[in-house]
Amino acid sequence: xxxENKVALISGGARGMGAVEAKLFAEEGAKVxxxxxxEDEGRKxxxxxxxxxxxxxxxxxxxxxEDAWKRAVxxxxxxxxxxxxxxxxxxxxxxxxxxxxxxxxxDQVMGINAKGVFLxxxxxxxxxxxxxxxxxxxxxxxxxLVGSKSTSAYNASKGAVRLLTKSTAIQYASERIRANSVHPxxxxxxxxxxxxxxxxxxKDRMDRTPIGRLGKPEDxxxxxxxxxxxxxxxxxxxxxxxxxxxxAE
Amino acid sequence: xxxENKVALISGGSKGMGAVEAKLFAKEGAKIxxxxxxxSEGRQxxxxxxxxxxxxxFVPLDVTNEVQWEQAVAxxxxxxxxxxxxxxxxxxxxxxxxxxxxxxxxDQVMDVNAKGVFLxxxxxxxxxxxxxxxxxxxxxxxxxLVGAAYSTAYSASKGAVRLFTKSTAIQYAADGIRSxxxxxxxxxxxxxxxxxxxxxFKEQRVDPTPxxxxxxxxxxxxxxxxxxxxxxxxxxGAELVIDGGWTAQ
Numbered sequence: 001x002x003x004e005n006k007v008a009l010i011s012g013g014a015r016g017m018g019a020v021e022a023k024l025f026a027e028e029g030a031k032v033x034x035x036x037x038x039e040d041e042g043r044k045x046x047x048x049x050x051x052x053x054x055x056x057x058x059x060x061x062x063x064x065x066e067d068a069w070k071r072a073v074x075x076x077x078x079x080x081x082x083x084x085x086x087x088x089x090x091x092x093x094x095x096x097x098x099x100x101x102x103x104x105x106x107d108q109v110m111g112i113n114a115k116g117v118f119l120x121x122x123x124x125x126x127x128x129x130x131x132x133x134x135x136x137x138x139x140x141x142x143x144x145l146v147g148s149k150s151t152s153a154y155n156a157s158k159g160a161v162r163l164l165t166k167s168t169a170i171q172y173a174s175e176r177i178r179a180n181s182v183h184p185x186x187x188x189x190x191x192x193x194x195x196x197x198x199x200x201x202x203k204d205r206m207d208r209t210p211i212g213r214l215g216k217p218e219d220x221x222x223x224x225x226x227x228x229x230x231x232x233x234x235x236x237x238x239x240x241x242x243x244x245x246x247x248a249e
Numbered sequence: 250x251x252x253e254n255k256v257a258l259i260s261g262g263s264k265g266m267g268a269v270e271a272k273l274f275a276k277e278g279a280k281i282x283x284x285x286x287x288x289s290e291g292r293q294x295x296x297x298x299x300x301x302x303x304x305x306x307f308v309p310l311d312v313t314n315e316v317q318w319e320q321a322v323a324x325x326x327x328x329x330x331x332x333x334x335x336x337x338x339x340x341x342x343x344x345x346x347x348x349x350x351x352x353x354x355x356d357q358v359m360d361v362n363a364k365g366v367f368l369x370x371x372x373x374x375x376x377x378x379x380x381x382x383x384x385x386x387x388x389x390x391x392x393x394l395v396g397a398a399y400s401t402a403y404s405a406s407k408g409a410v411r412l413f414t415k416s417t418a419i420q421y422a423a424d425g426i427r428s429x430x431x432x433x434x435x436x437x438x439x440x441x442x443x444x445x446x447x448x449x450f451k452e453q454r455v456d457p458t459p460x461x462x463x464x465x466x467x468x469x470x471x472x473x474x475x476x477x478x479x480x481x482x483x484x485x486g487a488e489l490v491i492d493g494g495w496t497a498q
Contacts, residue, residue: 237497249488
């Protein structure tokens with residue numbers, strides 16, 4: 001198994017990509033802590049993993065709350081003895097151009113997508129240091145690489161994640177804490193189902209995806225698995241783009 | 250196994266990174282065709298794989314020779330029924346500044362490192378189309394991402410591979426053929442042995458590598474395995490940087 005003896009904390013693990021990552025990581029031997037605001041959904045994934053022979057615990061986590069992050073890390077360490085992997089997966093999507101983005105929307109998106117990643121990283125580092133190293137996987141987006149005609153704060157937040165990842169990588173490499181970002185294209189998840197329900201929007205996204213299909217949560221989960229595992233032990237500060245060719249054009 | 254029922258052609262598979270990739274891919278279930286100029290080393294890897302329960306054949310391959318590429322692809326299809334994966338791994342390294350680079354050195358490096366990748370991709374596409382898709386993995390370098398103080402033709406050739414990979418990705422996405430590049434930092438192989446033996450090497454290249462060590466062929470082989478497998482089926486035109494954080498700063 002590719003994550004044997006590893007302990008992984010996954011924010012936003014109650015549904016969508018995070019839930020698929022939680023199940024895949026558990027199948028590969030990791031003990032999983034799901035941190036999410038959605039308790040019902042999170043408890044369901046927790047039960048599913050435990051019933052399938054894995055080990056999982058749900059913790060309540062608002063990623064913009066530093067104390068909640070500390071409690072999540074403590075839960076990992078007290079229950080499973082350590083923390084090796086953090087997947088900063090939680091995120092929200094808002095589509096407004098610059099003039100239509102309110103200051104409140106900016107704060108909300110940056111608070112969750114960017115500051116949430118910072119707080120998660122900050123909280124996980126001491127435990128990873130104690131464990132002799134670790135792997136932080138930050139879910140950015142193609143919107144962290146190229147401009148977007150439909151988003152402003154989301155674009156900015158994902159760009160922030162891209163570079164925070166590199167800062168973390170450089171600052172903590174000597175402690176063998178790795179940090180890499182994942183940049184998915186359009187993935188069919190609860191976060192994107194709203195805009196993908198619009199036929200014109202779906203067609204636009206399909207037209208811009210050379211591989212001819214939208215992504216599935218599994219596509220991202222396998223990339224996260226690779227980065228989380230020791231297979232990627234010489235990778236840090238890198239960007240894994242999983243977008244069906246969209247930004248190669 | 251992660252490459253069950255896959256057939257992989259690996260150029261430069263007789264030693265270094267290519268040989269490690271060949272053995273890892275065979276362990277994961279792939280049937281292997283090693284293409285290389287170095288016959289005795291190649292036969293040794295072939296025997297090792299076959300003796301440990303894998304399936305491997307060696308074919309002589311000069312990557313600058315289009316006819317030999319066609320023969321290598323025909324050998325893959327003839328022996329194993331199809332071709333799913335190409336690793337354009339063969340390459341040479343020369344270190345000279347612009348003024349010291351002879352026109353002949355330029356031609357030699359560009360022929361092997363860039364045109365060799367083009368001829369390989371061109372030769373495998375018909376077989377991959379018949380197989381219903383495929384995965385092409387081109388070994389570029391961090392020298393394909395950032396300028397180098399001491400290589401000229403090598404940098405140009407690896408930059409060419411980086412963008413050629415994206416062209417291939419866009420052009421053949423509709424056929425289910427994916428194409429991605431890998432950008433290793435300094436990896437301890439025969440190709441880099443002379444550079445590593447240089448007394449200034451540690452100060453120039455190892456010390457500034459944030460993870461503080463040289464890469465090993467296995468680090469690259471694990472990345473190639475991820476890109477070769479169906480786990481990365483939504484990844485095309487992407488760059489996998491495996492450099493210990495070198496280009497993140």
